[in-house]
Amino acid sequence: MNKKAIIEKTAQIIFLVCAVIAILAVCSITFYMIMKGTPALKEVGVLDLLFGRIWKPTAGEPSFGIFYIILASIVGTAMAVLLGVPVGLLTAVFLSELSSKKIGKIVSGAVELLAAIPSVIYGLIGMMILNPFMYMLEKKIFEGSSTHQFTGGANLLSAIIVLAVMILPTVISVSTSSMRAVTDSLRSASLALGATKLQTIFKVVIPAAKSGILTGIVLGIGRALGEAMAINMVAGGAVNIPLPFNSVRTLTTQIVSEMGYASGTHRQVLFTVGLVLYVFIMLINLILLKVRKGGDE
Amino acid sequence: MSKSRKIKEIILYGLIYICAAVAVVLLVGIIGYVLAKGLKSVNLEFLTTVTSVLHGTVGIAGNIVNTIYIIVITMLIATPIGVGSAVYLNEYAKPGRLVTIIEFATETLSGIPSIIFGLFGMMFFGQTMGLGYSLLTGSLTLILMVLPLITRNTQEALKTVPDSYRNGAIGLGAGKWHTIRTILLPSAMPGIITGVILAVGRIVGESAALLFTAGSGKALINGLSNLFPKMFQSGGSMTVQLYLSATSEGDFDTAFGIAVTLLVIVFLINLGTKALAKKFDVTQLK
Numbered sequence: 001m002n003k004k005a006i007i008e009k010t011a012q013i014i015f016l017v018c019a020v021i022a023i024l025a026v027c028s029i030t031f032y033m034i035m036k037g038t039p040a041l042k043e044v045g046v047l048d049l050l051f052g053r054i055w056k057p058t059a060g061e062p063s064f065g066i067f068y069i070i071l072a073s074i075v076g077t078a079m080a081v082l083l084g085v086p087v088g089l090l091t092a093v094f095l096s097e098l099s100s101k102k103i104g105k106i107v108s109g110a111v112e113l114l115a116a117i118p119s120v121i122y123g124l125i126g127m128m129i130l131n132p133f134m135y136m137l138e139k140k141i142f143e144g145s146s147t148h149q150f151t152g153g154a155n156l157l158s159a160i161i162v163l164a165v166m167i168l169p170t171v172i173s174v175s176t177s178s179m180r181a182v183t184d185s186l187r188s189a190s191l192a193l194g195a196t197k198l199q200t201i202f203k204v205v206i207p208a209a210k211s212g213i214l215t216g217i218v219l220g221i222g223r224a225l226g227e228a229m230a231i232n233m234v235a236g237g238a239v240n241i242p243l244p245f246n247s248v249r250t251l252t253t254q255i256v257s258e259m260g261y262a263s264g265t266h267r268q269v270l271f272t273v274g275l276v277l278y279v280f281i282m283l284i285n286l287i288l289l290k291v292r293k294g295g296d297e
Numbered sequence: 298m299s300k301s302r303k304i305k306e307i308i309l310y311g312l313i314y315i316c317a318a319v320a321v322v323l324l325v326g327i328i329g330y331v332l333a334k335g336l337k338s339v340n341l342e343f344l345t346t347v348t349s350v351l352h353g354t355v356g357i358a359g360n361i362v363n364t365i366y367i368i369v370i371t372m373l374i375a376t377p378i379g380v381g382s383a384v385y386l387n388e389y390a391k392p393g394r395l396v397t398i399i400e401f402a403t404e405t406l407s408g409i410p411s412i413i414f415g416l417f418g419m420m421f422f423g424q425t426m427g428l429g430y431s432l433l434t435g436s437l438t439l440i441l442m443v444l445p446l447i448t449r450n451t452q453e454a455l456k457t458v459p460d461s462y463r464n465g466a467i468g469l470g471a472g473k474w475h476t477i478r479t480i481l482l483p484s485a486m487p488g489i490i491t492g493v494i495l496a497v498g499r500i501v502g503e504s505a506a507l508l509f510t511a512g513s514g515k516a517l518i519n520g521l522s523n524l525f526p527k528m529f530q531s532g533g534s535m536t537v538q539l540y541l542s543a544t545s546e547g548d549f550d551t552a553f554g555i556a557v558t559l560l561v562i563v564f565l566i567n568l569g570t571k572a573l574a575k576k577f578d579v580t581q582l583k
Contacts, residue, residue: 004472007472007474008472008473008474011473011474011477012385012389012473012474014381015381015382015384015385015388015389016385016389017381018377018378018379018380018381018382018384018385019381019382019385019386019390019399020399021378021382021444022382022399022402022403022406022444022445022448023398023399023402025402025406025441025444026402026405026406028417028421029409029413029414029417029441032417032420032421033413033416033417036416036420086316087316087319088316090312090313090316090317091313091316091317091319091320093313094313094314094316094317095317098313099317106321107317107320107321110320110321110323110324110325111320112567113324113563113564113567114320114323114324114327116498116502116563116566116567117327117502117560117563118501118502118503118504118536118539118559118563119502119504119505120502120504120536120539120540120543120556121327121331121539121556121559121560122327123540123543124331124539124543124552124553124556125327125330125331127543128330128334128549129330165323168319168320168323169320172320196306198306198309198310219408222408222410225410226409226410226411226412226413227410228410228411228412228505229504229505229508229536229540233540233543233544252410252412252505255412255416256412256505256508259416259419259509260509271416274412274413274416277410277412277413278409278413281408281409281410281413282405284408285404285405285408288404288408289401289404
């Protein structure tokens with residue numbers, strides 16, 4: 001082989017190695033999550049761990065039920081999506097169908113910057129503004145209640161609002177670009193048939209951009225489920241049933257707030273919490289793959 | 298149009314405009330609030346000293362240096378790998394199973410939440426490889442996180458390089474490697490740089506993946522000879538310090554001071570990517 005051929009071959013191999021690193025990374029992350037996450041399942045028992053309602057990791061007779069933690073993640077994410085998606089979708093309608101160029105630029109610039117703001121800043125602002133406001137409401141609503149545990153405003157509702165704000169940019173930008181990709185001939189045809197602009201948007205453009213919008217929503221779900229620091233700062237520090245005014249722990253905040261000091265079985269259970277989160281995220285990735293494929297066809 | 302439908306339309310228009318305003322109001326509110334609360338904490342001492350009871354100073358210089366340190370190590374390793382991966386996918390690979398798997402892996406990687414990266418980094422780089430809480434552990438973890446960003450942006454840029462460039466180079470007798478090095482990568486440079494800047498932005502804002510990998514050390518590097526050993530010491534980024542200040546330390550002045558600093562950086566990065574996109578936008582050159 002001459003020198004040139006050797007160089008060519010070497011270059012190709014190096015590029016291949018670079019490309020394979022992504023596969024290696026996903027495989028080793030999966031491997032580690034499973035390896036570290038399963039021992040606690042055996043030790044505590046699958047049912048007791050996943051469906052146990054009591055979380056007392058450091059008690060004399062410890063109990064490691066993470067059911068409410070899983071539930072809080074699901075409820076928090078679902079409510080944030082219910083709150084954030086309509087707002088995001090209507091904003092996308094504005095950006096792609098109604099806005100003038102100049103105002104559109106301002107709004108989409110704001111959306112881009114919102115996406116770039118670090119999550120700890122969202123958490124900090126939630127702590128300073130949302131939590132005191134929630135505490136005020138809490139004091140009004142539960143005045144004289146002997147059963148309610150006061151949280152100082154760090155509750156599920158605060159977490160939902162922060163999450164809803166944080167998924168907005170994802171939903172807006174993905175939906176906007178998929179609505180912009182809808183061909184103008186569809187709009188013209190609809191308008192020519194006598195439909196109003198809004199009818200055209202909601203009956204023609206949005207259905208045509210369905211798969212892109214769905215992608216945005218699924219991405220938003222993933223982002224909400226995986227967000228850790230911001231909601232850890234606003235959602236309180238106790239494992240509870242996910243009711244609006246309860247302090248809650250989610251899968252992510254449970255890891256963030258206890259990994260620092262946990263040991264023994266407690267630590268292993270936290271790895272299982274990570275594994276549960278990982279399984280959820282992988283499911284979302286698969287759904288995403290399906291949604292995108294559906295869009296291609 | 299019937300009257301009730303007209304009212305419905307008006308309400309719907311109203312809702313659309315309100316929602317669009319929400320994004321702008323939120324942004325202005327957040328920036329305004331952070332500036333109002335944090336601007337008084339930011340001064341030269343805050344940015345150039347380390348918080349110390351002994352010297353009576355409050356500052357985040359150590360955290361700024363840590364953040365820069367993490368950015369540099371991460372990008373030095375992640376950029377070549379990400380670009381290489383994109384080159385392979387775009388220039389060498391023939392459509393087939395391997396490409397599908399690589400693209401799926403890249404896609405998956407970009408969907409994994411940062412707290413999972415943090416857990417993996419802590420277990421693999423920190424414990425298995427024995428690096429403990431260190432800037433290196435944090436950087437290695439973040440490489441995996443930003444890799445998809447760089448790969449995807451480079452791929453997009455390579456796709457826009459016309460095939461005539463490739464054919465021309467090959468026709469003139471250049472090898473594939475030579476073509477990539479002298480024609481394709483330079484043409485794709487704006488896309489690569491955009492990817493790098495976006496990745497830097499992601500690193501600046503990252504906290505969950507760093508908390509259990511890079512730890513929370515605040516010390517400055519003392520002396521150039523310690524530049525390399527610093528890699529193996531724990532170091533909290535600005536975001537991690539903000540989190541600690543706002544929670545366990547209860548020092549909101551520092552927290553808001555860091556928030557102001559972070560917002561300025563994020564704003565500059567945003568402007569940078571915009572300027573780049575404008576400069577290299579092919580549609581505007583014509």
